[in-house]
Amino acid sequence: MSEKTVYGKLFKGEQVDLSSEKVELGLTQDAEKAISKYYSATDKALNKGQDAYKLLNAAISEFTDMLKTADALETYKKKLEAAAKDLGVPTSGWAILQDLEIAIKNSKELTQYKKSLEKAASAL
Numbered sequence: 865m866s867e868k869t870v871y872g873k874l875f876k877g878e879q880v881d882l883s884s885e886k887v888e889l890g891l892t893q894d895a896e897k898a899i900s901k902y903y904s905a906t907d908k909a910l911n912k913g914q915d916a917y918k919l920l921n922a923a924i925s926e927f928t929d930m931l932k933t934a935d936a937l938e939t940y941k942k943k944l945e946a947a948a949k950d951l952g953v954p955t956s957g958w959a960i961l962q963d964l965e966i967a968i969k970n971s972k973e974l975t976q977y978k979k980s981l982e983k984a985a986s987a988l
Contacts, residue, residue, distance in 0.1 A: 913988060916988065917985060917988045920981055920984055920985040920988070921985060923981055924978060924981050924982055924985060927974060927977070927978040927981065928978070930971070930974065931971060931974070931975060931978065934967065934968070934971035934974075937964050937967050937968050937971065938968055940964060941961060941964040941965070941968065944958070944960065944961060944964075945961070
């Protein structure tokens with residue numbers, strides 16, 4: 865029952881149970897608060913989702929750049945091994961070759977990680 869209806873009945877001298885109107889008004893106010901809280905939480909969640917999406921894309925970009933530089937590692941490894949072979953120098957124990965091998969292995973693992981990030985980003 866609206867306020868207009870209540871006032872209309874009061875002026876006509878009709879008896880109106882105001883306690884039920886108070887309950888209805890209280891429920892309406894509680895529902896409005898719940899709706900407001902829902903939309904506020906929705907805005908926060910969407911903003912966090914957008915932030916996460918931006919961070920994922922930034923990370924993917926960084927991994928793409930890193931993997932481009934990782935491509936050069938294999939080239940340097942091959943050139944060093946070829947030069948050592950041409951000079952007749954053994955490569956066993958060369959720290960730089962060991963470092964290159966570790967970096968190449970890591971870059972292959974990070975390629976999979978990048979794919980996981982891309983999958984997560986595409987799901988958003």
